[in-house]
Every structure is written in structure tokens, then in C-alpha cells.
Amino acid sequence: MSTSIALGSAPKRTREQYVAIDLGENMHERNIYRNNRPNFKALAEEFPGIRDFVHYSENDSAYIDFKNAEASRALTKCLFKKDFDLDVDIPENTLCPPIPNRLNYILWIEDLLSESQVKMTPVRGIDIGVGASCVYPLLGCATNKSWQFIGTEVDADSVKSARSNVNRNDLQGQITIYHNRDRSRTLPLDKLESEGIISPDDEFAFSMCNPPFYGSSDEIQAGIDNKIDDPAAICTGTESEMITEGGEVQFITNMIEESLKWKNRIKWYTTMIGKGETLGKIRQKLIENNASAYHRNEKGREDGNHALNHIFIQQIDNFTVTEFNQGRTKRWGFAWSFGEERVANHDGPVTKKIRLAQAPKSHFSTLLPCHAAKAQEDLLEILNDLDASQLTVASECISGSMVANTWSRKARRQRAQNANTAKKDTEVSAEILFSFRFDIQDVDKDNAMVIVTWTKGKQREVFESFWNHVKKRMLQDCGIIQGDRYKPQESSTHEN
Numbered sequence: 471m472s473t474s475i476a477l478g479s480a481p482k483r484t485r486e487q488y489v490a491i492d493l494g495e496n497m498h499e500r501n502i503y504r505n506n507r508p509n510f511k512a513l514a515e516e517f518p519g520i521r522d523f524v525h526y527s528e529n530d531s532a533y534i535d536f537k538n539a540e541a542s543r544a545l546t547k548c549l550f551k552k553d554f555d556l557d558v559d560i561p562e563n564t565l566c567p568p569i570p571n572r573l574n575y576i577l578w579i580e581d582l583l584s585e586s587q588v589k590m591t592p593v594r595g596i597d598i599g600v601g602a603s604c605v606y607p608l609l610g611c612a613t614n615k616s617w618q619f620i621g622t623e624v625d626a627d628s629v630k631s632a633r634s635n636v637n638r639n640d641l642q643g644q645i646t647i648y649h650n651r652d653r654s655r656t657l658p659l660d661k662l663e664s665e666g667i668i669s670p671d672d673e674f675a676f677s678m679c680n681p682p683f684y685g686s687s688d689e690i691q692a693g694i695d696n697k698i699d700d701p702a703a704i705c706t707g708t709e710s711e712m713i714t715e716g717g718e719v720q721f722i723t724n725m726i727e728e729s730l731k732w733k734n735r736i737k738w739y740t741t742m743i744g745k746g747e748t749l750g751k752i753r754q755k756l757i758e759n760n761a762s763a764y765h766r767n768e769k770g771r772e773d774g775n776h777a778l779n780h781i782f783i784q785q786i787d788n789f790t791v792t793e794f795n796q797g798r799t800k801r802w803g804f805a806w807s808f809g810e811e812r813v814a815n816h817d818g819p820v821t822k823k824i825r826l827a828q829a830p831k832s833h834f835s836t837l838l839p840c841h842a843a844k845a846q847e848d849l850l851e852i853l854n855d856l857d858a859s860q861l862t863v864a865s866e867c868i869s870g871s872m873v874a875n876t877w878s879r880k881a882r883r884q885r886a887q888n889a890n891t892a893k894k895d896t897e898v899s900a901e902i903l904f905s906f907r908f909d910i911q912d913v914d915k916d917n918a919m920v921i922v923t924w925t926k927g928k929q930r931e932v933f934e935s936f937w938n939h940v941k942k943r944m945l946q947d948c949g950i951i952q953g954d955r956y957k958p959q960e961s962s963t964h965e966n
């Protein structure tokens with residue numbers, strides 16, 4: 471049986487008791503709640519279930535008391551129905567999922583998949599710890615008709631409740647709830663296989679998780695006590711929902727370790743992070759893993775054991791982090807992949823926490839003293855000269871791939887010799903080295919900005935040396951290498 475834990479019992483400041491939801495402008499740009507607070511008056515007229523919880527101030531503005539668990543539940547159920555046509559039951563004393571926040575996470579996954587061009591039909595996802603409401607699979611399937619979910623859960627009561635929410639909405643064809651009886655496992659694909667829920671060649675576009683954040687109830691209370699203000703809303707949650715041994719850092723570490731076994735079988739491993747300080751700790755875990763993978767590789771090399779060498783290449787250097795903003799609560803999203811498709815770093819304001827956790831950037835830029843049209847023409851000529859392949863040219867954008875290093879001094883010497891002896895050019899393999907996208911835009915009437923993004927590939931240093939070569943040639947084409955304002959190398963070009 472789940473035990474419910476009481477939170478927020480240490481008021482330090484007296485605040486207005488009825489706190490409105492602050493649905494800020496920093497939400498995901500496609501979030502339907504961005505700058506769009508629910509109209510409580512209209513909700514009360516349409517949904518009898520919320521009527522008793524809607525109050526009116528002296529100037530007749532409607533509000534609800536977010537510290538009342540019943541009122542929060544009634545609002546969440548209304549929003550599920552009104553905005554997603556979902557009938558959802560949220561048992562008393564279980565976590566009442568704030569829909570705007572949960573939607574932010576779903577939208578970020580949509581972005582990750584489209585940016586990294588994960589193409590799959592159906593799009594299969596795993597939600598680790600669906601909870602009693604089954605919020606992520608329900609929202610995910612309501613907003614993306616081609617999505618399918620396996621939702622795992624350790625708590626027997628939540629499994630029952632999640633299944634009945636799936637059945638109530640006739641989504642059994644899209645959502646399967648799996649009762650994970652081994653709390654120490656986060657990604658039990660082997661168990662799912664042995665129980666016939668998935669087959670050995672099933673691949674997944676993503677996994678997602680809102681892990682229990684805390685290591686103990688003392689930790690939860692300490693979090694509340696350390697806040698200047700009272701929590702704006704009541705937080706209901708069972709022990710299983712809120713607490714896990716070692717807190718979220720340990721939970722996410724377990725996911726990372728298990729992901730090393732499944733690798734590309736899941737394209738993006740993702741998790742929500744509840745505490746800002748966890749971001750740096752998780753990044754540190756990746757660095758430690760990468761360092762020990764490196765040592766194991768080196769050892770394999772020393773031993774001349776190439777098989778060993780191959781097995782131990784398990785570095786995780788393709789990761790990204792984002793921030794979820796919803797009202798006063800901030801959360802973070804962290805994703806890692808064993809694939810080659812790269813995504814740009816978080817494009818919102820970069821806070822210190824994000825900066826500490828994010829991967830080295832995968833885009834670079836330079837400012838050129840010419841119009842975008844000329845910059846694009848010069849760039850295309852350079853790329854053709856370098857034998858770039860799969861070139862696609864659109865307005866203000868060129869994308870393509872390189873299959874060989876054609877820009878290094880050695881490669882250029884070789885090409886010159888080949889030209890002299892009319893020999894075939896450098897041999898190239900069919901596999902691509904990396905892919906890129908250039909965005910070229912006028913910044914003002916005299917200058918254009920060229921931004922290059924590394925979209926695919928494993929070897930960062932190869933991509934960076936390509937960019938340095940292309941940038942140098944573009945600067946030469948603009949005749950500014952000797953100029954006062956610009957120098958051939960970094961020093962006075964406008965880099966960011």
C-alpha cells in the first residue's frame with residue numbers, strides 16, 4: 471500500500487493564501503498554456519467538478535486555492551478533458567501532475583526527435599515511472615497520434631490506476647503499462663522481451679522519466695524550509711513517487727549505466743531533473759564514465775585486444791540540456807544519445823546551471839562584411855571545391871555532408887598531385903564523416919552572419935578543423951584577412 475507524505479507544513483512567511491498560477495512567457499513556444507492562464511470562470515461554467523473550488527475576489531476575478539489538494543486535482547482533471555479530451559482519474563494523495571509542466575517535457579521530446587531526424591512509425595517511447603495518472607503517455611498520445619508508449623511503474627496501486635486511465639480513454643492499442651517489480655532496474659528491456667511485451671529488434675525513439683527527486687522525507691522538508699516563500703501549491707505524492715534511495719542523482723546514474731547496455735536501441739534517453747544542483751553532478755558522472763571508457767580503450771589498445779577495444783567504446787559525449795519554466799517552478803531536461811545526430815544546445819537564456827551541464831557547443835559563427843547573398847555564393851563555391859556531398863541549397867541555408875577530409879594540408883597536396891598526374895581524387899568511403907548546416911543571414915546593411923551547426927558525426931575535432939578551414943577561406947574571399955577590423959584567425963572575428 472502506498473503511504474502518503476505530508477509536505478509544506480513549515481510556513482515561514484505569510485503570503486496571500488490564494489496564489490494564482492503564473493503561466494510565464496518562458497514556457498515552450500508551442501505550449502498552449504504559454505501566456506494563457508486558464509479561465510476559471512469559464513471552466514466552472516463548463517465543468518461542474520470544479521465549480522465548488524472556484525472563488526471570486528471583490529473585483530469579480532475568479533481564482534482557485536492551489537493549496538487545496540482537491541481543488542488542484544479538479545483543475546488538472548478539467549484541463550485534461552478540456553484541452554486533450556482525456557478522462558483522467560487522479561487518486562487522492564497521489565501526485566497531481568501540473569499539465570503545463572508535463573506538456574513542456576513532451577514538446578521538448580518532439581523537438582529532439584525532429585531536430586535529430588529520428589524517423590520511425592510508430593514512434594515508440596518508454597516512460598519510466600508513469601505514476602497513477604499515467605500523464606506522459608496520455609498527453610503524448612493525445613498530441614501525437616503516431617506515438618506508442620510502454621509505461622513502467624513499480625508501485626502496484628499506481629499500475630492499477632494507470633491501467634484504468636488508459637482503458638477509460640481507449641488507448642490500450644497505444645499504451646502498455648508494465649509492472650516493474652525490481653525497483654533497482656530503470657530500463658528493463660530484457661524483462662519486457664522475456665514477457666513478450668516487446669520483441670528483441672524493437673527500437674525506441676526515446677525514453678523519458680520524471681524520477682522521484684528526493685533521497686528521504688527529511689530532504690523534502692529541508693527543501694521547503696530553505697525556501698524563502700511558502701510553496702505556491704500543495705504537493706501531494708506517495709513515498710514511492712517522491713523518494714528513491716540516493717535521490718534523483720542515483721536514479722539518473724542508474725539510467726545512464728543501464729543505457730550503456732541498450733545504446734542505440736533507444737535513440738534519446740531523457741529525464742526530467744528536479745533540483746538544479748543535480749545537473750552538474752550528472753555531467754560529472756558522464757565525464758567519469760567517459761574517462762574510464764577512455765582508460766579501458768587505452769588498455770585494450772596496449773593489450774592489442776581490439777575486440778576488447780571495440781566493446782569498451784562507451785563514451786557518452788552526445789548530450790543536451792534544457793530548462794522547463796512554468797510559473798515559479800523551474801525544472802530541467804537532460805538527454806543523451808549514442809547516435810551520431812547532434813542537436814543544438816538549449817536556445818533560451820543560458821543560466822549558470824545550464825552552462826555547467828551542457829555539452830560543448832555544436833555551432834559556431836562568424837560575421838562577414840558583405841551581404842548574405844555574396845557570403846552564400848562564396849560558401850557554396852568553397853564547399854563544391856571541397857567535394858562536399860549531399861549539398862542542399864535553400865534560401866539562407868546550405869546543408870550537406872563530408873565523406874573525407876579534403877581540407878587538410880595533406881589532402882590538398884594529394885589533390886594537387888592527383889590533378890597533375892590526372893589521377894582519381896582522394897579515395898572516399900561511402901560513409902559520411904559528418905554533416906553540417908550553414909545558416910547565412912544579413913545582420914544589417916553591411917554585414918552577414920554565418921552560423922555553422924554540426925548536425926551529425928562522432929569526431930568533434932574533425933568538424934572543428936573543417937569549420938576553421940571554411941571560415942578562413944570565407945574571410946579571404948571578403949578580402950579582410952589583412953584588414954584592421956578582422957584577422958585571419960579567431961582574434962578579432964566576431965565569434966560566439
Ligand SMILES: C[S@@+](CC[C@H](N)C(=O)[O-])C[C@H]1O[C@@H](n2cnc3c(N)ncnc32)[C@H](O)[C@@H]1O
Nearest residue numbers: 567599600601623624625653655680682710711
Ligand atoms: C515523481 S513520480 C512521476 C509520476 C508521473 N510520471 C508524473 O510525472 O507525474 C515517479 C514515479 O516513478 C515510480 N518509480 C520509482 N522507481 C521506479 C523504477 N525503478 N521503475 C519504474 N518506476 C519507478 C514511482 O513509483 C513513481 O510513480
